[in-house]
Amino acid sequence: MNWRDARSWAASWEWGDAPAWAAFVLAAIALWISIRAQKDGRRSANASETSATAAQESVEEARLSRMASERSATVAEETLADQRREAAERRAAEEEANRPRAQLRIEHRNAALFEIVNVGTGPAVNIRGVDVPEDVNELPECFSLEPGESQKLWVFGGFADEHVSVLKLFWDGQEGVTRVRVPPRN
Template sequence: MDWGDAPAWAAIVVSLVAIWVSYLARRDGKRSANAAEASVTEAKRSADAAETSVGEARRSGDAAERSAVAAEETLADQRREADERRAAEEEANRPRAQLRIEHRDEALFEIVNVGTGPAANVRCQDVPEDVNNLPEVFSLEPGESQKFWVFGGWADEHVSLLKMVWDGQEDVVRVRVPPRN
């Protein structure tokens, strides 16, 4: 070997070292590029998942809003039903007049208020001829009575009912007249 070839040999060694360093750098660069590509892929996957999550959150929010609206409507329905039930109970428990006719003696009868409320301005409609001494308008508190007479025949010819109305009861109430004993 000639010492003049030493720089050539040194160049070969430096070249080999440069190739080796280049190879290592390339390998690290490729690894880094692969890692960057994987990171980009993962970031895209994460962004897609976030977008999906936002969509699901939006749908969940919409569903929660619909559920809240339905709950409000249900609550309003329940309150309305409770108010209607309370009003019906109050109406059912409201004092009411209830008229009944009782036979007392011979031709003497009484209209009696057997209800829990007063019957104000009681009127008898289409008063039969046989009924006498019955005022055109009268009022009865609970337990009070109004006497009247029924003259005429017996049995089938007897007055069988009176048609009555009073304040708060504008529909005609047919009150049965009991037979004479």
């Protein structure tokens, strides 16, 4: 190339070149925008994929949370039922423990005279002797004692070895025969 004959590049322009250069600049800007849009689109697609994955995980966590809350509610209901049952059993035991009960004791008065005394807090109703020894006299077939009341009975017999030591009694409200100790004579 001959540099002497060369014209300046600005002088070599013709009016048809300016729109081509403008189109070239606009094409370059469009390319740049297109590349940016493609990156943004990729980033948006990745974000939506991440969002979809997070949503699926959130749904799974919500399902697990619901199942855990159902289990927790079931356990709470069972615990409450157990507490109510235990409270009812405790109340029933307290009521049973505080229920007035008859307690019979035989006391020696003099010689062959003894008394059956109700030292409990409740009445003894329909007291009956079971397998009453022949030495015991004047024991009614069936009698009742209020708290603090007594019933006389005579215990006859030989000397020390032949003395009646236990009297078997049964009354309403008892689960079985009660053995009541007969004290020795003074």
